Amino acid sequence: MSFDSELKQKTSDVEKLIISYLPKEQGWAKTVMSAMNYSVCAGGKRLRPILMSETYKMFGGSGSQIEPFMAAIEMIHTYSLVHDDLPAMDNDEYRRGRKTTHIVYGEAMAILAGDGLLNYAFETALKAFEADGADLKRCSRALSILAQKAGIYGMIGGQTADIEAEDLGSNVTEEHLLFIHEHKTAALIQAAMMIGAVLGKADEDRISVIERAAYEIGIAFQIQDDILDVTGTLETLGKPVGSDEKNNKTTYVTLKGIEAAGAQQKEMSSNAIALLEGLDAQGIRNDFLMELIQSLITRIK
Amino acid sequence: MSFDSELKQKTSDVEKLIISYLPKEQGWAKTVMSAMNYSVCAGGKRLRPILMSETYKMFGGSGSQIEPFMAAIEMIHTYSLVHDDLPAMDNDEYRRGRKTTHIVYGEAMAILAGDGLLNYAFETALKAFEADGADLKRCSRALSILAQKAGIYGMIGGQTADIEAEDLGSNVTEEHLLFIHEHKTAALIQAAMMIGAVLGKADEDRISVIERAAYEIGIAFQIQDDILDVTGTLETLGKPVGSDEKNNKTTYVTLKGIEAAGAQQKEMSSNAIALLEGLDAQGIRNDFLMELIQSLITRIK
Numbered sequence: 001m002s003f004d005s006e007l008k009q010k011t012s013d014v015e016k017l018i019i020s021y022l023p024k025e026q027g028w029a030k031t032v033m034s035a036m037n038y039s040v041c042a043g044g045k046r047l048r049p050i051l052m053s054e055t056y057k058m059f060g061g062s063g064s065q066i067e068p069f070m071a072a073i074e075m076i077h078t079y080s081l082v083h084d085d086l087p088a089m090d091n092d093e094y095r096r097g098r099k100t101t102h103i104v105y106g107e108a109m110a111i112l113a114g115d116g117l118l119n120y121a122f123e124t125a126l127k128a129f130e131a132d133g134a135d136l137k138r139c140s141r142a143l144s145i146l147a148q149k150a151g152i153y154g155m156i157g158g159q160t161a162d163i164e165a166e167d168l169g170s171n172v173t174e175e176h177l178l179f180i181h182e183h184k185t186a187a188l189i190q191a192a193m194m195i196g197a198v199l200g201k202a203d204e205d206r207i208s209v210i211e212r213a214a215y216e217i218g219i220a221f222q223i224q225d226d227i228l229d230v231t232g233t234l235e236t237l238g239k240p241v242g243s244d245e246k247n248n249k250t251t252y253v254t255l256k257g258i259e260a261a262g263a264q265q266k267e268m269s270s271n272a273i274a275l276l277e278g279l280d281a282q283g284i285r286n287d288f289l290m291e292l293i294q295s296l297i298t299r300i301k
Numbered sequence: 302m303s304f305d306s307e308l309k310q311k312t313s314d315v316e317k318l319i320i321s322y323l324p325k326e327q328g329w330a331k332t333v334m335s336a337m338n339y340s341v342c343a344g345g346k347r348l349r350p351i352l353m354s355e356t357y358k359m360f361g362g363s364g365s366q367i368e369p370f371m372a373a374i375e376m377i378h379t380y381s382l383v384h385d386d387l388p389a390m391d392n393d394e395y396r397r398g399r400k401t402t403h404i405v406y407g408e409a410m411a412i413l414a415g416d417g418l419l420n421y422a423f424e425t426a427l428k429a430f431e432a433d434g435a436d437l438k439r440c441s442r443a444l445s446i447l448a449q450k451a452g453i454y455g456m457i458g459g460q461t462a463d464i465e466a467e468d469l470g471s472n473v474t475e476e477h478l479l480f481i482h483e484h485k486t487a488a489l490i491q492a493a494m495m496i497g498a499v500l501g502k503a504d505e506d507r508i509s510v511i512e513r514a515a516y517e518i519g520i521a522f523q524i525q526d527d528i529l530d531v532t533g534t535l536e537t538l539g540k541p542v543g544s545d546e547k548n549n550k551t552t553y554v555t556l557k558g559i560e561a562a563g564a565q566q567k568e569m570s571s572n573a574i575a576l577l578e579g580l581d582a583q584g585i586r587n588d589f590l591m592e593l594i595q596s597l598i599t600r601i602k
Contacts, residue, residue, distance in 0.1 A: 023453060027458070027480075028458070028461070028462040028465075028477060028480045028481075029453055029454075029457070029458030029459075029461040029462055029484070031461055031465060032453055032457060032458065032461040033453060036453070079416075083412055083413075083416060086412065088407075088408035088409045088412060089409050089412065106389075107389035108389045108390050108464050109461070109464070111384055111387065111389060111390065111412065112384075112457055112460055112461055112464070114416070115380075115384060115415070115416075115419060115457055116452060116453045116457045118416060118419055118420060119419060119448060119451055119452035119453070119457060120452055120453060122423050122444075122448045123445070123448040123449055123452055126441065126444060126445045126448060129441040129445070130441075130445075136437035136438065136441060137437065139441070140427065140430040140431075140437060140440070140441065143423075143427060144424070144427045144430070144431075147420060147423045147424040147427060148424055150420055151417060151420035151421055151424055152324060152330055152333055152334060152337070152417045152420070152421060153330075156330070156333060156413055156416055156417045156420060157328070157329070157330030157333065158330075159413055160329070160330040160332055160333040160410070160413055161329040161330055163409050163410070163413070164329075164332060176329060179328075179329045180329075183330070
């Protein structure tokens with residue numbers, strides 16, 4: 001099977017898996033459940049659960065114990081988008097061609113749906129603890145990683161710095177920008193791959209290698225996003241180009257120019273690949289994961 | 302020591318404990334941390350952590366393993382207030398005489414502070430898993446209870462039903478109102494007491510007794526709130542009386558009249574006390590907890 005059709009198949013499988021973990025819409029609290037499910041079912045690359053499951057397989061993991069964590073990380077990613085889209089935050093009416101959650105369900109319900117998804121992510125991940133023969137030490141290590149990378153020392157921290165960067169305009173420094181990308185984008189990529197490694201029974205040294213590789217992947221992914229905002233076309237991206245410049249947003253491209261940004265992206269991609277090749281030399285490999293990572297950081301959409 | 306001074310001492314101890322678990326305000330994400338800490342340090346009865354710790358002691362629990370959970374449940378209670386106060390929700394500018402979080406830090410930061418507190422509650426509770434000799438099975442049972450009672454099958458579910466009740470005005474049924482009180486108020490009281498029981502090594506039957514007693518306590522506490530809104534004075538309550546009627550809010554009092562509401566409150570209080578006396582007969586008792594519960598449901602403020 002070609003990489004593209006394999007990715008398509010895996011995305012579809014992950015989508016079904018996530019849906020199987022969503023709450024049944026019923027009872028007096030039905031509306032918040034509908035708003036949560038609407039948000040999660042809006043599509044997307046399902047990148048984080050796929051990275052998690054492929055890293056798990058790379059370390060020899062098999063079986064279903066990873067699945068609650070795969071659903072959980074997508075719920076966390078989704079809640080962050082629902083809250084990001086709110087009028088007080090980015091005030092977006094559309095995402096992926098569909099109306100955003102607060103446009104359909106109202107602002108109060110969108111706040112509760114975001115809260116509901118964040119909380120339900122933990123409820124869902126905790127199901128892994130109840131499975132027969134669950135390794136509770138590894139499960140709690142995995143859950144701690146998820147919580148830390150999603151919280152104020154991870155994604156929420158990145159969002160905070162991002163909001164404050166808006167007020168600074170062109171006074172944003174490279175250090176500040178790197179903090180935003182590391183926390184807002186890379187932290188959840190790190191959580192995905194680290195949880196795959198932890199549940200795949202990787203040792204501490206190898207979990208550190210994965211943490212570092214995921215950092216490089218996350219930042220490279222974000223710089224590629226910034227580059228595509230300038231070089232892409234409406235046709236390939238499916239969204240207007242040049243929106244960063246229009247919104248007066250500081251990116252690697254506005255800060256360092258497109259060539260230097262491209263060079264940094266390539267360097268970080270190479271670092272990530274080199275780290276994974278180091279594991280390959282120890283007999284730990286997953287060709288699909290390697291191709292997926294290559295495709296993410298050289299993507300044109 | 303009198304009950305009042307003992308309660309005062311315990312509240313002050315719990316306050317210090319919670320503060321010791323708050324994040325240090327530093328780095329690029331400092332603002333969200335300040336907003337979280339501002340919200341948690343706004344005072345309050347600290348009822349949930351006290352109920353948790355007293356139930357823990359009632360079952361013979363000792364030592365510090367309960368502490369991360371005590372801080373966590375107060376963080377969850379606080380985040381729910383921060384999000385509840387937002388303009389899209391109750392739009393409150395003051396709480397306990399202080400400006401609400403979104404008034405001080407802005408709406409975007411208040412949304413993130415609420416998200417941050419909910420997420421940090423899980424990060425904090427997970428610290429109990431790392432303690433020497435931690436019983437991971439009981440810790441994960443306790444964390445599952447916290448997540449479930451705080452989420453869409455608990456508190457968030459109750460908030461959803463509460464928002465929808467506002468649109469229904471006087472068409473709210475008793476069944477709907479009971480759902481709101483059970484989930485919005487009683488669920489977190491149940492979580493507090495059940496986690497105390499679980500970590501205090503109570504068996505399943507006794508955990509069920511606690512769950513039931515906490516249900517009765519939670520609803521009785523809420524009915525007492527509704528009664529005080531009619532019979533209280535500005536002086537004792539520290540907030541305007543009659544606000545439920547003014548806001549056209551359906552309560553037990555507006556639905557059934559003050560006498561029937563009072564009778565139901567007394568019945569539920571007696572049920573709770575009877576359940577705890579049943580444990581007392583098995584040698585499981587905590588006089589302070591019993592007095593605390595009595596005081597909650599007969600309070601005049």
